[in-house]
Amino acid sequence: MSDLADETALAGEAVRQELPLFPLQRTVFPGVTIPMRIFEQRYLRLVRESLATAxxxxxxxxxxxxxxxxxxxxxxxxxxxxxxxxxxxxxxxxGIEVRGEQRLRVGATRVEADGLMIGEVTLDAPDEVVPLAGDDGDLVALLGDLARHFGVEARYLNDSLDGITLAWRLADLLPVALERKVALLGMADPLVRLIEVRSWVIELSQR
Structure with missing residues (x-):
């Protein structure tokens, strides 16, 4: 996270800044790490600059x-x-692995000469810690089953879970329409997000 994002996000204030944008046909959620293959020159530049400046x-x-x-x-x-x-x-x-850190909103955008998009973004405040509840055991078990099914245990089961990471990681693996996953990014309350993800599980189990 950038120094500006660190200082202001910790204070619970909205952070607005310009950042390079990497459009994907999927979501990346906070607490989720995904692999990416980079070959276009605009994104090679993005990665090179990100690595050089951290x-x-x-x-x-x-x-x-x-x-x-x-x-x-x-x-x-x-x-x-x-x-x-x-x-x-x-x-x-x-090849790179990127880790989702924080939800954000995208405002005005511009395109540089090589096609790289730059956006004015506002970082959402970090979530408060949400411990796992007693009735979350079925979702924890499902996450384990899905991670093993897709062979991604190292990325999804590599650290302790709380209610926030459980919702994000399950949402990433569940076969749900992209627009619903984008909407999940817009939900500020982590408990509401977990309830929403549970509703997806119920829907999928009834198909």
């Missing part, structure tokens, strides 16, 4: 368009991310 960038879901080529239409919600690791992949591409 500064974050924003991942934003695509509402219309593609990840490559022309500038897509993006959601007004996204996530501040940091690069957790990087390596050269066997196919020669740059």
């Amino acid at each position: 500064k974050p960038f924003a991942v934003v879901p695509i509402l219309s368009g593609r990840e490559v080529g022309a500038t897509p239409v993006i959601a007004g919600r996204g996530t501040l991310v940091t690069i957790a690791d990087w390596s050269q992949l066997p196919n020669g591409l740059l």
Whole structure:
């Protein structure tokens, strides 16, 4: 997280700043780490500058368009991310792992000469800690089952869970429409988010 984000977010105030945007056809949630392959020059620059300065960038879901080529239409919600690791992949591409840090809102955007989007973003206040409740055991078990099914135990079961990370990580793995996951990013109350994710589980179990 940037110094500005650190200082102001800890004070519970909204933080507005310009950040590079990385549009994806998926969400990245706080507390979730995902792998990415980088090959377009604009995103190679983004990653190079992020690594050199240890500064974050924003991942934003695509509402219309593609990840490559022309500038897509993006959601007004996204996530501040940091690069957790990087390596050269066997196919020669740059591979990185990014970790979601904090929810954010996207305002005005501009496109630089190489096609990299820059956005004016406002960071949401960090969540208060939400301990797991006694009736969350079924969701914890489901997260474990899904993580093992997809072979991602190292990223989803690698640390202790609370009500916040449980909701985010389950939401990431559940097969739910993108617009619902974007809406989840807009929910400020972590307990409401957990209730929403539980409703997804119930819906999916009834199909």
